[in-house]
Amino acid sequence: MTARRQKKTKSGKAVRKQKKTPVKTALEEKEPKEKFEVEFYRDWCKGCGICAAFCPAGAISMNDKGEPEVSKPELCTGCTWCEIRCPDFAVQVKEKKEGEVCEA
Ligand code: SF4
Ligand code: SF4
Numbered sequence: 027m028t029a030r031r032q033k034k035t036k037s038g039k040a041v042r043k044q045k046k047t048p049v050k051t052a053l054e055e056k057e058p059k060e061k062f063e064v065e066f067y068r069d070w071c072k073g074c075g076i077c078a079a080f081c082p083a084g085a086i087s088m089n090d091k092g093e094p095e096v097s098k099p100e101l102c103t104g105c106t107w108c109e110i111r112c113p114d115f116a117v118q119v120k121e122k123k124e125g126e127v128c129e130a
Contacts, residue, residue, distance in 0.1 A: 060122065063122055070115060075088050083103050
């Protein structure tokens with residue numbers, strides 16, 4: 027019979043070795059990015075900027091050409107406000123399928 031070596035405290039009590047649990051980095055704990063896809067129908071868009079102004083997440087901005095673009099897609103919550111507020115029905119918000127989700 028082999029005697030197992032155990033660590034003991036000063037009082038002589040055996041101390042069990044605790045399993046190490048892997049520590050997740052902040053990056054690993056982050057939710058997958060870009061769960062939603064925001065599409066603009068450029069032919070219908072008049073560049074009024076309402077979608078950018080009403081986006082509560084600040085995901086849409088107007089570019090140098092005066093067109094809306096999703097400059098921070100990772101911030102989009104899929105609330106569809108941009109789609110609802112667009113007077114020209116030029117925005118569509120879609121939820122990405124699992125395979126389409128981009129991870130950082
Ligand atoms: S609200 Fe509609 S028309 Fe106005 S900039 Fe956005 S997409 Fe274009
Ligand atoms: S769905 Fe909501 S959060 Fe996403 S771009 Fe449109 S308004 Fe912004």
